[in-house]
Amino acid sequence: MESKEAMQSDHLDVVIQGGTLLTMSAKMDMVEDAVVGIKDGRITLVDKNRRLQAGAIVDAAGCLVLPGLVNTHTHLPMVCFRGLADDLPLMDWLTHHIFPLEARFVNKKMVYDGSLLAMAEMILSGTTTFCDGYFFENQIAEAVQACGMRAVVSQGFADFATPDNPTFEKIMEAADRFVSRWLSCAPMITPAFFCHSPYTCSPQTLVNVKAAAREAGILYLTHLLENKDEIDTIEKRYGKKPVRHLLDLGVLDHRTIAVHCNWLTAEDLAVFADLGVSVSHNPVSSMKLAAGAAPVPQMLASGIAVGLGTDGAASNNALDMFREMDTSAKIHKVTSLNPTVMSAETVVRMATIGGARVLGMDGLIGSIEVGKKADIILVDMNQPHLTPLYNPYSQLVYAARGADVKTSIINGKMVMDKRRLTTIDLPAVMRNVRKIAAHIRAEHPLLARP
Numbered sequence: 001m002e003s004k005e006a007m008q009s010d011h012l013d014v015v016i017q018g019g020t021l022l023t024m025s026a027k028m029d030m031v032e033d034a035v036v037g038i039k040d041g042r043i044t045l046v047d048k049n050r051r052l053q054a055g056a057i058v059d060a061a062g063c064l065v066l067p068g069l070v071n072t073h074t075h076l077p078m079v080c081f082r083g084l085a086d087d088l089p090l091m092d093w094l095t096h097h098i099f100p101l102e103a104r105f106v107n108k109k110m111v112y113d114g115s116l117l118a119m120a121e122m123i124l125s126g127t128t129t130f131c132d133g134y135f136f137e138n139q140i141a142e143a144v145q146a147c148g149m150r151a152v153v154s155q156g157f158a159d160f161a162t163p164d165n166p167t168f169e170k171i172m173e174a175a176d177r178f179v180s181r182w183l184s185c186a187p188m189i190t191p192a193f194f195c196h197s198p199y200t201c202s203p204q205t206l207v208n209v210k211a212a213a214r215e216a217g218i219l220y221l222t223h224l225l226e227n228k229d230e231i232d233t234i235e236k237r238y239g240k241k242p243v244r245h246l247l248d249l250g251v252l253d254h255r256t257i258a259v260h261c262n263w264l265t266a267e268d269l270a271v272f273a274d275l276g277v278s279v280s281h282n283p284v285s286s287m288k289l290a291a292g293a294a295p296v297p298q299m300l301a302s303g304i305a306v307g308l309g310t311d312g313a314a315s316n317n318a319l320d321m322f323r324e325m326d327t328s329a330k331i332h333k334v335t336s337l338n339p340t341v342m343s344a345e346t347v348v349r350m351a352t353i354g355g356a357r358v359l360g361m362d363g364l365i366g367s368i369e370v371g372k373k374a375d376i377i378l379v380d381m382n383q384p385h386l387t388p389l390y391n392p393y394s395q396l397v398y399a400a401r402g403a404d405v406k407t408s409i410i411n412g413k414m415v416m417d418k419r420r421l422t423t424i425d426l427p428a429v430m431r432n433v434r435k436i437a438a439h440i441r442a443e444h445p446l447l448a449r450p
Contacts, residue, residue, distance in 0.1 A: 012045070012054035013412055014038040016376065019060030021046070022392060024067050024352045024367040028345070030392070034065055038374040041412035046370055056414065062382045063406060064392050066348075067366055068128025068375035069321040070355025072280040073221075073259050073309025075134045076143075077106065077114035079121070080436050081314040090227045090289040098314060099160075102135070105440055106163040111136040113432040115143035118319055120424045123149065125320040125402025128375040128410045131257070131280070131309070131359055133194030133221055135164040141182050141189050148415050148423045150375060152359055153182065154194035154221055157209050159202050172212065179216050188411060190359075192219035197226075198242050199233050203249055210251040219255050219360065221280075222246075225268075226260040227291040243268040252277050257358060259309065261299075262292030269295070269302050278305040278358040281350070283327045284318075285311035293331050297341045307355030308347075320402035325351050329397050344397040378407040 014037075021034030023046070035052065037045030045052075078098075085097035111134065122130060131152040132140055144151045155175045156162065165171040175193065182191045193213045195201045201209075206222075213220040225231070225242055234242045243264065246252050254276030261279050264272070272279070281294050299306050308324045310316050325347045332342040356366025365375045381389055385399055408416040415423050 012037045012039050012052065014056045014058060014374070014409070014414075015052045015054040016058040016060050016065060016378070016409075017051060019063040019065045019378065020392060021048075021368060022064060022066040022348070023369060024349060025369050034060070036065065036368060036374075036376065038409070038412045041374055043368060043370055043372050043374050046368060058378070058407060058409075058414075060378050063378040063380055064396065065368070065376060065378055066396075067352045067356075067368055068377050068408065068410065069126045069351045070307060070359065070361075070366060071122060071127045071130040071310055071319065071321055071324075072257070072307035072355045072358050073282055073311055074118065074130050074132045074319065075312030075314070076118035076130075076132050076140060077111040077134055077136075078312030078314040079118045079319075080105070080110055080114040080433060080440070081312075082317050084314065084440070086288075086317070088289075090291050091229065093289060093315070101440070101444070102163060103161065104443070105436075106135055108136050108139050110436050112139040112143050113429065113436060115140045116147065116424060116429045117433045118313065119143060119147040119149055120421060120426050120429055121313075121319045122321075123147070123408050123410075123416050123421060123424070124405065124419070125322060126377045126379070126405035126408060127319070127321050128377065128408060129356070129359070129361070129365060131192070131219075131221070133192075135162055137191075138178060138181070141186065141191075144189055145186060146423065148188070148410055148413055150188045150365065150373075150410060152190045152192050152219060154192035154219070155179075156194045156196060157205060158196040158200045159205055160200065172208070175209075175212065179218060183216065183218070190218070190361075191216075192221060194221040197223040197230070198245055199230060199237075203238070203245075206246070206251050207249050210249075210256075213255070219257060220251065221257045221259060222251075224258040224261055225263040225292075226286070227289070228263050231263060241265075241268075243271055247271055247275075254278075255360070260286060260291070260294065262286055262294045264295055264299075266298075269298055269304065272299070272304050273302040276305075278307070280309040280358060281306055281328060282309045282311040282324075283331050284324055285315040287327065287331065288317075289315055293335050296328070297332055297336065300346070305354065305357045306350055307358035308351045321351055322396070322400050322402045322404075325397045344391070344393040347397050348393050374409055374412040376409045377405050379404050380406040
């Protein structure tokens with residue numbers, strides 16, 4: 001038996017051994033003293049009470065081993081605006097601060113450098129896959145390649161001048177080139193299209209972009225019902241509520257991801273469930289902007305795929321999915337006055353296999369099972385605030401934080417080992433973003449110091 005195991009292990013690239021494994025499989029198996037074998041970026045072995053040899057041995061003693069977290073909604077370069085315009089209502093924040101800042105300061109270098117910092121923050125806090133929507137997405141995809149993360153990168157659209165969108169015709173041509181570039185050449189990168197919202201995109205834009213997304217076979221994303229005022233805006237403009245508006249335009253289907261959805265009605269839920277529309281739930285951003293709280297328990301009961309997202313660091317102001325899990329569990333308990341809704345186990349599922357399902361990747365990631373991609377994190381439980389340990393799911397949601405993640409593995413590669421990033425020069429990245437911030441401070445009239 002020992003020789004057979006040794007022979008098998010000779011072919012493994014990485015072995016994770018020890019600790020408690022939360023597989024997040026359909027059966028939610030939990031394995032003590034676990035062993036996970038990795039070869040060519042895939043999980044080839046899940047077992048327990050074995051000691052194997054491999055190219056790299058990861059000691060998980062005292063750790064929880066679980067799938068990497070999936071952040072279903074980001075605007076990565078907005079880390080450069082973190083803390084710049086806080087404590088404001090959504091539309092004031094967006095129209096009087098963020099849009100003007102983006103028009104003035106967003107460029108290719110800012111997008112690339114900001115994305116590197118955002119990815120460093122995500123890796124350090126256990127996120128291995130994210131879904132982004134912004135401008136200059138080619139630069140974000142290039143940053144993804146440099147960092148070794150897994151990502152959906154979505155080219156943004158709106159009916160006003162944006163840093164990379166002088167005219168709709170030109171941006172569609174650029175978007176086609178963007179999809180052609182990334183669709184098949186970079187397996188860790190999935191291109192997508194992102195219409196900002198029904199109130200910033202005309203019906204023609206929404207329809208045209210969806211048609212292009214269908215032709216390319218890619219995801220289509222949009223902010224939807226982030227705040228209550230959107231209902232009145234769309235009704236006055238088009239004579240119908242937002243979900244009905246999108247339904248009549250024919251842009252809702254199983255490859256549509258609606259972000260926020262804080263004001264969905266029971267009728268809207270039925271439409272989403274019937275058509276297979278997925279939802280990205282961003283509770284921290286929505287709370288900070290006082291935008292509302294999505295009816296997530298009802299979504300899940302309706303069979304709608306729901307994942308967690310942080311939104312951008314300008315409205316969150318962090319990219320830590322552990323904060324998002326904690327907030328998601330608690331906001332729904334207090335708004336419903338029911339402490340039994342959104343159990344810790346439910347929330348961890350949303351942050352892993354649930355998010356993978358939203359992105360159409362649940363066959364590849366989101367659980368630790370043989371044949372899936374090796375996107376795995378280790379959470380160090382040898383911490384005062386994590387002692388004692390009775391229920392791993394409760395501890396992850398209510399007590400753990402991103403800084404407790406010890407090791408991050410993406411596609412079988414160690415991108416963080418014992419809190420040390422292996423693919424990102426963090427001091428250099430932070431220096432670059434500080435230079436960007438210094439330029440913004442010097443040029444922005446409300447920020448310039450006397």
